[in-house]
Amino acid sequence: MNTIIIVGSSLLILGILFLLFRVQSLMSILTGSTKKRVDGSNSINAILFPIFFISGLVAVYFYSGYASEFFLPKPASEHGVVTDKLFWFITWVIIVAFVLTNSMLFYFPYKYQYRADRKAHFYPDNHKLELIWTVIPAIVLTSLVFFGWRAWTDITSPAPKDAVVLEITGKQFNWIVRYPGKDGKLGSYNFKLIDATNEVGMDFSDKSSFDDFLPREIHIPKGKPVLFKIRARDVLHSVFLPHFRQKMDAVPGMPTSFWFTPIYTTDEMKGITNNPSFKYELACTEVCGKGHFGMKFLLVVDEPEDFDKWYEQQEAFLKKNPEYLTNVPSELKELALGSSNNSQNKLSSF
Amino acid sequence: MSISTLAQVADAHVDHDEHEHEELPFIRKYIFSEDHKTIAKQFLISGLIWAVLGGGMSVIFRLQLGFPGANLEWLKPILGTWIQNGKIDPEFYLALVTMHGTIMVFFVLTAGLSGTFSNFLIPLQIGARDMASGFLNMLSYWFFFVSSMLMFVSLFIETGPAAGGWVIYPPLSALPQAIKGSGLGMTLWLCSMAIFIVSSLLGSINYITTVINLRTKGMAFTRLPLTIWAFFITAVIGVLSFPVLFSAALLLIFDRSFGTSFYLSEIYIGGEALHNVGGSPLLFQHLFWFLGHPEVYIVLLPALGITSEIIATNSRKPIFGYRAMIGSILGIAFLSFIVWAHHMFVTGMNPFLGSVFMFLTLIIAVPSAVKAFNYIATMWRGNIVFTPAMLFSIGLVSLFISGGLTGIILGNSALDIQLHDTYYVVAHFHLVMGSASFFGFMAGVYHWFPKMFGKMLDERLGYIHFWLTFAGVYLVFFPMHYIGIAGFPRRYYSFTSYDAFSTFSDLNAFISIAAIVTFAGQFIFGFNFFYSMFKGRRATENPWSSNTLEWTTPVNPGHGNWVGAVPEVHRWPYDYSKPGAADDFIPQNVPLAATPESNLPHEEEEAKRLLAAV
Numbered sequence: 001m002n003t004i005i006i007v008g009s010s011l012l013i014l015g016i017l018f019l020l021f022r023v024q025s026l027m028s029i030l031t032g033s034t035k036k037r038v039d040g041s042n043s044i045n046a047i048l049f050p051i052f053f054i055s056g057l058v059a060v061y062f063y064s065g066y067a068s069e070f071f072l073p074k075p076a077s078e079h080g081v082v083t084d085k086l087f088w089f090i091t092w093v094i095i096v097a098f099v100l101t102n103s104m105l106f107y108f109p110y111k112y113q114y115r116a117d118r119k120a121h122f123y124p125d126n127h128k129l130e131l132i133w134t135v136i137p138a139i140v141l142t143s144l145v146f147f148g149w150r151a152w153t154d155i156t157s158p159a160p161k162d163a164v165v166l167e168i169t170g171k172q173f174n175w176i177v178r179y180p181g182k183d184g185k186l187g188s189y190n191f192k193l194i195d196a197t198n199e200v201g202m203d204f205s206d207k208s209s210f211d212d213f214l215p216r217e218i219h220i221p222k223g224k225p226v227l228f229k230i231r232a233r234d235v236l237h238s239v240f241l242p243h244f245r246q247k248m249d250a251v252p253g254m255p256t257s258f259w260f261t262p263i264y265t266t267d268e269m270k271g272i273t274n275n276p277s278f279k280y281e282l283a284c285t286e287v288c289g290k291g292h293f294g295m296k297f298l299l300v301v302d303e304p305e306d307f308d309k310w311y312e313q314q315e316a317f318l319k320k321n322p323e324y325l326t327n328v329p330s331e332l333k334e335l336a337l338g339s340s341n342n343s344q345n346k347l348s349s350f
Numbered sequence: 351m352s353i354s355t356l357a358q359v360a361d362a363h364v365d366h367d368e369h370e371h372e373e374l375p376f377i378r379k380y381i382f383s384e385d386h387k388t389i390a391k392q393f394l395i396s397g398l399i400w401a402v403l404g405g406g407m408s409v410i411f412r413l414q415l416g417f418p419g420a421n422l423e424w425l426k427p428i429l430g431t432w433i434q435n436g437k438i439d440p441e442f443y444l445a446l447v448t449m450h451g452t453i454m455v456f457f458v459l460t461a462g463l464s465g466t467f468s469n470f471l472i473p474l475q476i477g478a479r480d481m482a483s484g485f486l487n488m489l490s491y492w493f494f495f496v497s498s499m500l501m502f503v504s505l506f507i508e509t510g511p512a513a514g515g516w517v518i519y520p521p522l523s524a525l526p527q528a529i530k531g532s533g534l535g536m537t538l539w540l541c542s543m544a545i546f547i548v549s550s551l552l553g554s555i556n557y558i559t560t561v562i563n564l565r566t567k568g569m570a571f572t573r574l575p576l577t578i579w580a581f582f583i584t585a586v587i588g589v590l591s592f593p594v595l596f597s598a599a600l601l602l603i604f605d606r607s608f609g610t611s612f613y614l615s616e617i618y619i620g621g622e623a624l625h626n627v628g629g630s631p632l633l634f635q636h637l638f639w640f641l642g643h644p645e646v647y648i649v650l651l652p653a654l655g656i657t658s659e660i661i662a663t664n665s666r667k668p669i670f671g672y673r674a675m676i677g678s679i680l681g682i683a684f685l686s687f688i689v690w691a692h693h694m695f696v697t698g699m700n701p702f703l704g705s706v707f708m709f710l711t712l713i714i715a716v717p718s719a720v721k722a723f724n725y726i727a728t729m730w731r732g733n734i735v736f737t738p739a740m741l742f743s744i745g746l747v748s749l750f751i752s753g754g755l756t757g758i759i760l761g762n763s764a765l766d767i768q769l770h771d772t773y774y775v776v777a778h779f780h781l782v783m784g785s786a787s788f789f790g791f792m793a794g795v796y797h798w799f800p801k802m803f804g805k806m807l808d809e810r811l812g813y814i815h816f817w818l819t820f821a822g823v824y825l826v827f828f829p830m831h832y833i834g835i836a837g838f839p840r841r842y843y844s845f846t847s848y849d850a851f852s853t854f855s856d857l858n859a860f861i862s863i864a865a866i867v868t869f870a871g872q873f874i875f876g877f878n879f880f881y882s883m884f885k886g887r888r889a890t891e892n893p894w895s896s897n898t899l900e901w902t903t904p905v906n907p908g909h910g911n912w913v914g915a916v917p918e919v920h921r922w923p924y925d926y927s928k929p930g931a932a933d934d935f936i937p938q939n940v941p942l943a944a945t946p947e948s949n950l951p952h953e954e955e956e957a958k959r960l961l962a963a964v
Contacts, residue, residue: 025808029887037895038735041813045736048817049744056824063832070836070853072768083764090762094755101722101751108729109736109744112665119934120666120927121731129727130674130720137719141712141758148762149705155764156701172528172619191616192623201618230698234619235522236631238696238771242837242850245768249697251631252521253615256698281850285771285839287515288522289529290441293842 038114046113053106057099073243074272076280076301077260079155080245086147093140159259163225164307166218169200170230170237170250170284173291176200177218181211181316183339191233197321200233204318204327210339213314218282218299220262221307227259238286241299243269249286265301374909382492384484385909389491390470391802394795396498397462398879401788404453405869411446414438416862418844418855432510440843444513445531447841449505451516452539454784456546457501459649461494463791464588467652468557468581470798474900475575477566477917479910482559486552493549497542504538512539515841517642520613520634524605527620536606540599547596554585554592561585566899568919573938575898575923576669579676580655583683584648590687591644598637605629635697639690646783647686651679653790654721654750657743659923660797661725663896664740665732666934668924671724678717678724685714695763696770704763711761715754722751733927733934737894738812739797745820746789752824753782756831771841774834777827785823792819792875799879800893804906805886811878815871822868829857897923897937921953 028039075084112120167178167186176199180186187202187209194201202209220226230239232250239258240247248258270278284295302310318324318336328336373379383389410429413422421436432442469487473480481487504511513531514522518539526533561582565574574582601612605626613634614626662669669675691699691707725747734740756778759765769775792815799807838851845851892901900907902917917939925936931948942949942957949957 021808021811024810025887028810041810042736045741045813046734052817052821060828063829067832067854067857070832072835073837073850080768083768086762087759087765087768090759090765094758098752098755101726102748104726105729105744105748105751108726108732109734112729112732112734114666114733114735118733120733122668122927122929123670123727123731124668124924125671125673130671130724133723134674134716134720138713138716141715144758144762145709145712148708148764151764152701152705152708152762155767156704191618194618194623196621234617235525235528236519240771240837240839242768247696247767247770251698252617253627254630254632254698275849277849279849281848283839283848283850286519287444287841290444292444293440293839293844294847296847 037116042114046110049106049109053102074264074269075243075245076264076269077244077246077262079151079260080243081263082151082154083245086151089147090144093144155258155260159227159257160225163227163259164220165227165229166220167200167229167231168218168239168250168297170232170239170288170295171199172234172289173284173295175237175239175282175295175297176214177297178202178212178214178317179311179314180208181213181314181339183208183211186229187212193327194233198317198324200231202317204324204336205329205332207332207335207339210318210328210332210336211316212318213316215314218297219307219310220299220301221304222262222265222268222301224304225259225261228257230256230258235288236286237284237288237295240283240285241280242283243280247285262301265303269301382488384480384488386469386473386481386484386487387802387907387911389487390466392491393461393465393469393494394802396495397458397466397791398876400453400457400462400498402872402876404450404458405872407446407450407453409866409869410438411443411450412862412865414443414843416859418846438843441513441530442510443843444515444529444841445510445535448513448515448518448531449501449511452501452512455516455645455649456543457498459784459787459791460550460645461546463649463787463794464581464584464652465491465494465553466791467577467656467794467798468553468585470802471577471900472557472560472581473564474801474903474907474911475578475898476561476564476569477899477912477919478560478564479912479916481556482564483556486556490549490552490556493545493552497545497549500538500542500545504535504542507534507538509533509535511535517635517638518602519638520602520605520631521617524602524614525617525619540603540606543599544596547592547599550588550592554588557581557585558589566916566919569938572673573919573922576658576672576675576679577652577655577898579679580651580658583679584651584655587644587651587683587686588648591641591648594637595641598634598641601637602634632694632697632699635694636691639693640687642693643690644683644686646779647682649787650750650783650790651682653746653787653793654679656790656794656797657725657746659898660737660739660743660793661728661747662924662926663797663894663935664735664737664743665729666735666926667728667732668922668926669724670727670730671720672922672924674720675724678720681717682714685710685717689714692761692763692766695766701763708761708763712758715758715761718750718754722747722754735894736813737796738807738809738816739793739894741813741816741820742789742793742796745816746786746793748820749781749786749789749823752828753778753780753786757782768837769834771839772834773830773838773840776840777830777834780827780830781823785827789819792816795879797894798900799882800889800905801900801903801907803883803886804889805882805884806889806893807882807886808878811874815875815878818871818874819868822864822871825864826861826868829861832857892937895933895935897925897935899938902937902939 072084075081165180169176178200185208188206189201190203191201193203230248230250232252237250239250244260246258246260248256270276280299282297282299284292422433423436426433432439509530512535513529522528523532523536604610605612605614611626611629613631614629617624658669689711691703692711695704760769760778796807796812833854889905891905903911919938920941921938923938927934928948936945942953
């Protein structure tokens with residue numbers, strides 16, 4: 001019954017609209033407005049342009065004020081502070097350009113609307129003017145590029161030698177993180193060694209992998225450069241750390257990386273954002289299938305001493321999964337047992 | 351006389367009157383037609399149907415994004431098992447996004463826009479009886495039709511259409527075990543696209559040949575309307591870039607079906623390690639964007655060309671800086687080939703390349719800015735008539751500026767790190783490429799409808815359609831900047847599991863409502879289009895008092911376009927409101943000798959020289 005009423009009333013409304021349309025088109029033929037070049041609607045359209053523009057500006061102004069607290073999250077990395085400044089600087093430049101050009105674009109229709117007693121100004125070109133508005137944007141753009149280029153080369157420069165290293169591997173649909181352990185060296189890997197437990201294909205014939213550990217969340221120390229070595233094992237993924245202004249694709253068969261220096265611990269961010277449950281999150285930003293939107297991973301920034309403590313407490317993969325000792329070549333077995341068990345060594349040794 | 355001989359147009363200036371009575375059978379006249387005007391209408395109608403489908407898909411996924419908790423059980427009659435427990439299946443969500451992009455970019459804005467207006471306007475505006483090859487032109491449409499059908503069929507198969515995004519990056523698109531859409535759906539996508547490329551190449555070669563060879567007497571390149579310049583350069587871009595997409599698709603087909611490893615390396619999926627080693631997913635991205643970026647201009651340049659013509663006509667003023675406009679089209683076309691890697695700043699590409707492409711990308715903003723300034727200068731001190739076409743053209747310029755400006759931020763690789771693949775990008779390209787081109791499309795339909803169908807569209811419905819759509823696209827896409835600045839990634843089914851993306855749910859709902867209303871508003875145009883085609887007011891030969899040659903044809907131009915000889919061209923197309931002239935327009939076919947009162951000094955000299963030569 002409801003359906004019938006809905007269908008019936010929609011038909012009725014459409015019918016009324018059609019009648020209105022017929023009446024207005026017959027009226028316009030009767031009044032002869034179709035014979036003239038313009039009728040009354042020309043001035044209505046003309047005035048609507050500035051009205052549209054001004055009301056749009058007002059709406060944007062007020063909504064931006066209200067929404068500004070959700071803009072770019074607080075930058076938590078050294079380079080993030082730089083790129084945010086650049087972002088807002090360029091944003092203001094384009095806002096000025098936007099307002100200038102659109103003001104003319106929306107004012108001219110009103111100002112120069114058709115009048116039968118007037119003739120348009122025959123004005124095919126003006127080389128000086130054209131030169132000016134070619135050269136000015138060129139200069140502005142070049143300077144903007146220059147600032148961006150400087151930031152970009154800093155961000156993408158090789159990581160400092162003393163950077164904390166970790167490896168992150170994307171798979172459908174989660175992330176696996178591996179730290180090099182006490183020796184500071186990530187063991188080698190091979191995708192053919194991957195199985196349900198050894199998810200990143202660690203190669204245990206390499207002694208560097210004996211002490212590698214795979215924690216449930218990422219910990220990094222505040223104020224120290226951190227290098228993410230990024231891999232994918234099935235399809236493309238992308239590591240996105242919104243608070244650190246960092247993003248890099250994870251590509252099967254082609255390791256990538258980025259590095260940055262965090263400047264606020266998780267606890268400090270809780271205070272800064274006024275959110276006692278604040279957590280740094282990692283998201284995937286390259287479409288990777290059904291669970292793309294759910295590839296969340298948590299990241300904690302510790303004070304350096306807390307980070308060292310956490311690092312020491314982590315158990316090596318080989319210790320947690322002793323069955324993989326069978327993959328270790330016999331001459332290295334003893335070493336493997338030793339380095340995966342030993343937790344006395346200080347991290348600061350690397 | 352047969353059609354093919356007519357189409358050769360070698361004897362363009364010979365009288366064809368005696369053949370006008372010959373009636374072609376229905377199938378040759380309306381279906382397998384070789385007449386460029388009929389083919390243009392075929393492209394137009396196909397493009398509009400695809401626009402409804404592609405737009406409809408966006409409405410469905412906007413429902414999911416705007417109202418993540420809503421029960422969508424009522425969509426079950428249309429979507430069947432893609433609705434589970436009142437929710438859209440997340441894989442189908444991706445399929446919708448993928449199909450929306452593919453359909454809009456290729457079928458609506460490439461075939462629908464360029465196919466319609468290049469076909470319709472090139473012969474009419476350069477003074478040719480038809481395209482250089484009517485037969486290839488017919489093939490171009492029917493290849494497009496087959497390609498459309500394959501894509502359409504892929505919507506109905508059990509595993510669903512392709513779902514890896516319209517950019518179909520491998521390995522996702524190469525591995526059926528990674529996502530259902532990479533099975534048969536992807537195969538159909540690739541076949542459809544390969545055939546589409548054939549169609550596009552046949553069309554482009556024809557456009558280029560026609561513009562170079564079949565211009566009427568006096569139609570020098572410096573007298574071509576800017577529409578033709580735009581279509582001509584668009585065709586050149588298409589010829590140079592589409593084959594690269596073809597090769598990318600071909601290699602992907604090899605990887606999918608014949609065990610090669612062009613794009614695949616070191617993959618472990620579905621519990622097994624694949625044999626592929628040595629391939630590079632980045633290779634595909636380079637090949638794809640080598641088409642993908644010029645493609646932006648393939649859809650945009652025709653819209654800008656149409657706008658140039660309409661703004662000049664309705665401002666009753668010459669286009670400002672005609673030569674600068676041509677120069678900027680050429681500049682944009684050239685630069686469009688060397689900026690592609692700005693889509694790849696954070697893909698793991700060498701950061702040095704990132705610096706190079708950042709410089710090149712920001713250079714392309716200069717010719718674009720010149721175009722925008724020239725449009726504004728054209729309206730300055732004009733005498734503006736607001737036809738619906740003019741409204742859409744002004745709208746285009748506004749959208750082109752708004753969307754283009756954010757390109758300055760995204761083209762900056764340091765800033766792109768944060769904004770890449772967020773809603774900021776979605777906002778940017780929907781304004782500058784999607785909406786601007788769509789507005790050009792609509793402007794073109796409103797402007798040339800009288801010549802296509804011999805009837806006028808209802809203007810008041812046109813005004814309503816414009817204001818609704820103009821407000822609508824701004825309300826849909828402007829707020830996306832906010833969501834993008836907050837870091838929301840695109841192609842997300844839902845944002846609820848992240849604290850970082852937990853805001854803006856009200857804004858997302860707002861966008862969805864705006865999108866639905868805007869989409870519904872397009873049916874006003876649909877009604878106007880089909881109603882006016884049959885019952886609209888009769889058009890006159892030159893309803894907009896325009897200068898270009900198409901308005902010298904009869905109200906319903908027949909096969910061969912002009913009754914009698916093809917008019918000769920004696921002046922550029924923008925002699926509007928010339929000082930001294932009685933009327934505010936002088937068509938291109940009026941000789942200089944006939945307008946001594948308005949000739950500029952150098953034109954007066956030329957008129958004398960021509961007279962002396964006779």
